[in-house]
Amino acid sequence: MCSVASAADYEKDIKPLLKERCVACHGTVKQKGGLRLDAGSLILKGGKHSAVTPGHSDTSGLLQRVLSTDPDEQMPPEGARLTASQIDALRQWIDSGAKVPNNEPVPKSPAEHWSFQPVKRPAIPKSAHTHPIDAFVFGLADAPPATTPRALLRRLHLDLTGLPPTIAEQESALPIDTIIDNLLTRPEYGERWARHWLDVVRYADSNGYERDAEKPFVWRYRDYVINALNNDKPFDRFVIEQIAGDELPDKSLESHIATGFLRLGHWDDEPADPPTDRFDQLDDIVSTTGQAFLGLTIGCARCHDHKFEPLSQRDYYSLVAVFNPLERPRQGRTELTVKIGDTEVYTLKQVAGTLPLTHVLLRGSPSRLGDRVEPASPAILSETAATLAKKSRLGLAQWIASEKNSLTARVIVNRVWQQHFGQGLVSTANDFGLMGAAPSHPELLDWLAHWFVHDAKWSLKKLHRLMLTSRAWQSSSVEQRAKSGESNPAVASPGSSSGSSPYALGSQLYRYRRLEVEAIRDSMLAVSGQLNPKRFGPAMKPSIPAAALEANTDKDKIWKASDEREASRRSIYTFIKRGLVVPMLETLDLADTVSSCPQRQVTTVAPQALTLFNGDFVNEQARHFAARLKREAGDDATKQITLACRLALCREPSSDELTKMRAFLQNEPLEQLCRVILNLNEFVYPE
Ligand code: HEC
Numbered sequence: 001m002c003s004v005a006s007a008a009d010y011e012k013d014i015k016p017l018l019k020e021r022c023v024a025c026h027g028t029v030k031q032k033g034g035l036r037l038d039a040g041s042l043i044l045k046g047g048k049h050s051a052v053t054p055g056h057s058d059t060s061g062l063l064q065r066v067l068s069t070d071p072d073e074q075m076p077p078e079g080a081r082l083t084a085s086q087i088d089a090l091r092q093w094i095d096s097g098a099k100v101p102n103n104e105p106v107p108k109s110p111a112e113h114w115s116f117q118p119v120k121r122p123a124i125p126k127s128a129h130t131h132p133i134d135a136f137v138f139g140l141a142d143a144p145p146a147t148t149p150r151a152l153l154r155r156l157h158l159d160l161t162g163l164p165p166t167i168a169e170q171e172s173a174l175p176i177d178t179i180i181d182n183l184l185t186r187p188e189y190g191e192r193w194a195r196h197w198l199d200v201v202r203y204a205d206s207n208g209y210e211r212d213a214e215k216p217f218v219w220r221y222r223d224y225v226i227n228a229l230n231n232d233k234p235f236d237r238f239v240i241e242q243i244a245g246d247e248l249p250d251k252s253l254e255s256h257i258a259t260g261f262l263r264l265g266h267w268d269d270e271p272a273d274p275p276t277d278r279f280d281q282l283d284d285i286v287s288t289t290g291q292a293f294l295g296l297t298i299g300c301a302r303c304h305d306h307k308f309e310p311l312s313q314r315d316y317y318s319l320v321a322v323f324n325p326l327e328r329p330r331q332g333r334t335e336l337t338v339k340i341g342d343t344e345v346y347t348l349k350q351v352a353g354t355l356p357l358t359h360v361l362l363r364g365s366p367s368r369l370g371d372r373v374e375p376a377s378p379a380i381l382s383e384t385a386a387t388l389a390k391k392s393r394l395g396l397a398q399w400i401a402s403e404k405n406s407l408t409a410r411v412i413v414n415r416v417w418q419q420h421f422g423q424g425l426v427s428t429a430n431d432f433g434l435m436g437a438a439p440s441h442p443e444l445l446d447w448l449a450h451w452f453v454h455d456a457k458w459s460l461k462k463l464h465r466l467m468l469t470s471r472a473w474q475s476s477s478v479e480q481r482a483k484s485g486e487s488n489p490a491v492a493s494p495g496s497s498s499g500s501s502p503y504a505l506g507s508q509l510y511r512y513r514r515l516e517v518e519a520i521r522d523s524m525l526a527v528s529g530q531l532n533p534k535r536f537g538p539a540m541k542p543s544i545p546a547a548a549l550e551a552n553t554d555k556d557k558i559w560k561a562s563d564e565r566e567a568s569r570r571s572i573y574t575f576i577k578r579g580l581v582v583p584m585l586e587t588l589d590l591a592d593t594v595s596s597c598p599q600r601q602v603t604t605v606a607p608q609a610l611t612l613f614n615g616d617f618v619n620e621q622a623r624h625f626a627a628r629l630k631r632e633a634g635d636d637a638t639k640q641i642t643l644a645c646r647l648a649l650c651r652e653p654s655s656d657e658l659t660k661m662r663a664f665l666q667n668e669p670l671e672q673l674c675r676v677i678l679n680l681n682e683f684v685y686p687e
């Protein structure tokens with residue numbers, strides 16, 4: 001019949017129309033009226049009511065809705081009405097039987113997204129490898145060879161403590177497992193790993209913006225993190241203390257200090273627009289909480305519903321409502337601390353009197369109030385979604401740290417993996433949403449997350465031990481280096497996993513990579529013998545070249561450098577001034593100080609070579625290193641060279657190296673040789 005011949009075609013006419021005008025509210029992210037219009041089978045299925053009766057456009061809800069003139073009924077509810085020809089196409093398509101292709105894929109609903117599903121423990125795959133990680137990674141295949149014992153020792157020390165092994169440690173023939181356990185009990189472990197967490201929580205010692213004032217006593221938070229790691233505070237408790245340590249029934253000075261987390265952000269002490277500034281500060285807390293603990297980019301829902309994730313403005317402002325009762329203690333532009341017992345603590349304060357109401361802000365504008373919202377967790381995590389009662393911050397913290405939360409354990413396990421291996425199983429450590437990367441080994445990730453919560457009871461030290469005892473981590477990086485071009489490993493960018501080898505450069509094997517700047521600097525101090533082991537307390541200020549201060553209007557006052565002894569403390573104790581980052585740290589890729597940093601960048605730029613070869617710091621350490629060699633090895637060149645290689649590289653020089661270095665010393669002073677050794681690739685790229 002002729003009507004069939006002229007019927008509209010689903011693929012050509014209907015689908016594009018629905019996509020353009022309807023799917024924003026009737027698709028994967030939103031299903032208004034329970035209806036999805038983004039696949040034929042779903043259109044036929046209908047929503048709360050049937051949408052389409054094939055052959056009968058007159059009784060089909062969909063057509064009635066687009067034709068309706070009742071503002072409560074008509075679709076789309078906003079924007080232009082459909083044109084006559086568009087309505088005609090819909091009518092024809094329905095009357096001719098509402099035909100849809102059989103094999104049309106149904107876009108996945110965000111609620112089905114992997115990271116929103118509860119963590120279940122998969123079975124360990126059949127494998128000859130007894131270590132669970134190796135069973136997942138290698139299955140029935142052979143594992144790559146382990147690295148040499150010397151290289152492994154150095155790798156372990158640098159990974160867990162950020163310092164190379166001493167000669168005595170190199171000589172003790174302890175089994176690897178014992179070495180791992182020993183390293184995990186050292187205070188240097190917390191000093192190394194706290195820095196990783198400080199990256200995630202945007203730690204800095206100053207506020208940024210114009211005045212960039214110092215945050216008083218913020219270092220107590222830094223010390224709290226170091227202690228928490230050294231004491232192996234269970235991660236769930238660690239989370240709860242940072243978000244709501246002041247609301248805990250067993251709150252303490254320590255748990256109050258932990259809430260410094262909420263106040264670490266940058267902020268403007270002289271804002272042009274105070275209401276917006278207030279919401280900027282709340283945004284800093286909400287966005288960081290979302291990224292750091294949940295791997296969600298909730299901050300994108302501040303001005304509009306998230307365009308790519310199932311996170312609405314209502315979700316966002318429900319989180320704002322949790323933190324809205326907090327205020328920054330201050331007197332004019334000067335920040336105040338909060339007295340807890342006898343101590344000065346850098347944290348926010350609960351407002352006195354009635355709690356402020358929170359509304360959705362239309363387009364993010366403080367002057368355009370939408371619906372009122374109550375504190376709540378994001379609706380998409382409906383499995384465990386909670387409306388948060390009176391102590392809503394504690395409620396949120398407990399919901400995040402709950403073993404039922406599908407994100408928290410996965411996110412932290414992945415962060416730990418990333419630090420050990422060089423790349424996460426999920427390469428976007430702060431984004432586990434639909435736009436984030438899919439896990440390379442989903443079953444391994446889930447097994448680890450489940451094990452971490454249920455077997456290890458949130459113990460990070462147990463998690464480290466598990467990862468470090470695997471062959472996957474202990475494997476040799478020689479093959480990777482062959483692939484990436486050993487002469488210049490810096491060009492091997494993270495994420496460039498390609499190639500045919502079954503275990504080349506994947507996220508599942510130890511990745512050959514440059515140390516973070518803190519570990520480079522601390523290693524130099526350790527090797528030169530200058531490392532000042534003083535722990536905790538106010539930050540120190542390494543000297544900054546005059547040229548770097550030149551541009552500042554108050555260049556005489558802006559940076560009062562500490563004396564050399566104080567400045568020779570570990571890098572984690574460096575004062576991080578947002579407006580003036582110590583050049584060596586900045587050049588070698590310190591984390592962004594303004595927002596949560598999921599992973600350090602590894603750039604390769606010329607100033608790095610200048611910093612490491614010509615910088616004042618490295619030259620000073622080379623001098624100290626030379627003096628140490630003379631002190632400990634006497635005047636014999638062979639002995640000096642041997643000691644230098646053992647201290648810096650954890651190995652003896654080869655005979656070829658020995659010959660060349662001896663020849664070098666004929667014309668050059670020992671400190672020049674030391675400078676060269678501190679600049680070897682091998683020094684900053686643990687094998
Ligand atoms: C801006 C959001 C929005 C857009 C765009 C939109 N809708 Fe809706 N739609 C809604 C809401 C909200 C409801 C539920 C409330 C109601 O029934 O009116 C709904 C309900 C419906 C229902 C009834 C579902 C049921 O089973 O009760 C139909 C049919 C429908 N829409 C069709 C359409 C069509 C066709 C388009 C595109 C031409 C469209 N809608 C575009 C928001 C939207």
Ligand code: HEC
Nearest residue numbers: 297298299300301302303304305306307308309363364365
């Ligand atoms: C400070 C307010 C604000 C924040 C925060 C914000 N956006 Fe937007 N965004 C807007 C405005 C305004 C528009 C334009 C109007 C609209 O589409 O609602 C827009 C539009 C968009 C669009 C549509 C672009 C287009 O070409 O039509 C996308 C996609 C988007 N935003 C993504 C994001 C993502 C991803 C984030 C988080 C990283 C984000 N937005 C955070 C204000 C914001």
